[in-house]
Amino acid sequence: MGHITTTDAGISAPSDEHSQSVGPNGPLLLQDHYLIQKMAHFNRERVPERVVHAKGGGAHGILQITEDVSQFTKAGLFQMGKETPLFLRFSTVAGEHGSADTARDPRGFAIKFYTEEGNYDLVGNNTPIFFIRDPQKFSDFIHSQKRRADTHLRDHNMQWDFWTLSPESAHQVTFLMTDRGTPASWRHMHGFGSHTFLWYNAGGEKFWVKYHFRTDQGVRNFTEAEAAAVNDLDFHIRDLHTAIASGDHPSWTVNVQVMPFEAAADYRFNPFDLTKVWPHGDYPEITIGRFVLNRNPENYFAEVEQASFEPSNLVPGIGASPDKMLQGRLFSYPDTHRYRIGPNYLQLPINAPRNEVHSYNFDGPMTYANPQDPVYAPNSMGGPVADPALFAGDSYKVAGEIIRSAYTLHAEDDDYGQPRALWENVLSETDRANLVSNIVGHAGAPEVTAEMKQRVVEYWTNIHKDLGQRVSDGL
Template identity: 75%
Template structure:
């Protein structure tokens, strides 16, 4: 059957070598700008919808402060992470796949995007309320989101598309396990964790390097809805989460999160038992215990939703000295895709909007374009001999690292624990309570029982969950009346 299918092409009709894997330096190395199909695919995807966000369309946010309480100068020279430093911030929460009219209580991951107005420019930590994601390669991101959106023929959402994509993408199992648990329906933004999700590079004044992950742990405690509670709450108030956050801050009940970091010595990544840059996996806490380093507090509501929440633009490429990117392929794709999206959705000068403007002075050669508020004076080019700003090559010290390998399109090199089902199996066996397991099965069965889900897809759903754990798959099979035992 596969031989009769047409070969994927670019929009120019050129045959495509892979729909799943980006071009990288070695299986685990950084991606290449020369991968024109990836760049074109992401660029086209970023421009699909106007004017709402393609993803994270509906959300809310608030201003606050991050206070660092512990000394982490042995790991990073970033000014924002100096002990005692208080940094103003804006935090936007959101649903991910849902549209502007969706209920806040829909089953979906939640965006958790923090813009820190540091002394060295804006630093954005753009994550979710889960430490992982559905895929590990940005080549599949447009396809994943398409499977969560609307059909071309009926303009309806279709659970069959979702399960079709998930069951053909085994790396999704960890995130789908969380999504189908009660963590997929948090009762409020105040009662959920946030994560930077990706792995980042930290480097200190001595140019020593470390890999880190960010965790924002809610101090209000975790509270989730069951499937029935979420449906009832969403029917009564589809804007529940927006209303809850705004009302709590207005009452003076300022929500807080404890910022933790996991720190991996730079050398550990080379022979760790799985790829530490794989966004579908977490670092076990017994290997790298989270360290408390500060507190995030939200204390002020926006005054204008459109100007501040809707036009807030976050980008993982906003990295301050002391922080760098990692070979995480999803992060590499987002470094390009996020600012490209903002250029299209908001305009070429979106960084001059008040909510996006850094607190420190900007010395840039960028100029002109629609809605430009300020333009640099002469000279307008670099290099120049007329007093214009100059770059500081010393800022690269510590951020660089060696990469070697052939140019390939590959998932990643084999590791001892590369099985995509190891970590979701651990959730089922070691983390979830009996109630959690029962709710997980019920939620899967309810979602996969939608009338549009075909018997063929249901069979794959059962196989998918049996790969996570036989008991889980067998219970799903009985609920779906497919391949039951």
């Protein structure tokens, strides 16, 4: 038997698989000190670039709501006719600052909406799913995609080692290995909120939602060969800036899927599992508006590099779901910004809300605006007072023993069904051929061992035997 994982204090670790939750399906707990330690340390691994999503670009724009969805949410930015300024940052995930824009990778799709009720941040990707479903595994997953400790080289064997030992990754890895893993430009790809979120209306009725941002430019992808042939590390940054500067303003249609609150409990699979999509036959997309990017940043460092996005910025009418990955990100993202940019990162112009701030936080490095006395609550001197009624709709009952566990399985929960459906029902034969070629090229790297290649074949065979056979033949 190998060594037992410990905390950094040398204490045996409780789990490297599962975060601590209220029952199998409930929210995570702040008392999960091992999860907090892993995430807090991970957030501080790089100075000063982002530990993930380091390379990217962005632009300013405007959200326009064209449909009435007040029956689902009271959030001001989603009311009929409302226009809200926004900033959107695109990025690659694994590469460093100088990496190529065209590398095979998911693309970050992070939006900050400057609403009249404060900032609302949607921190998504160009994929509707992710590689894992529990944040306990997040830093380990990213480490497998980054550089080795000894050679300082990326290692495909490490990547396949993690993926093949984590079958929940199959859906996202299938997506990644198609040509959607190499988009032709940021303008020609969809964006997704990915997580499930809570919406509640003025009457307190609750709904579960997923966000879809459909590119109005149409989807365009590179093949592996086309992406490799691009002799410009900044190809996507240049493309977006050039398009906007020339008046060709890209836009996206904003759609949502809405699930009745009560339907989640016995839905055929876990609707909060980040490795799953909701079938459109069950919950069709509803168009609620569109957004357009119409202004380039004036200073890259001030507006793109120092931009901070955090899923914990939730305005009244919108709340978190018990998606464990989302629960982890509620802590991880603002904690990262406090380290990378500083505790007063929200005072920077790109991050500052457009409405007035009345906070009891004060001092700290790089303070620009401090509150006036009193600087504590409660007080009897007329200081600001919280209004819990604004968020009355974001609560729901949870029950269960405090445990470390996977989600309770629903009737149709499994790791291979949805990627199998992607192979069988969505991909064209050209898409399938390119998927196989991309897998074989990646898993055929010199550092990938013979034993690992066999595990790769088994991984894809579990999705579909024909896919596994074609990968086996290629390898």
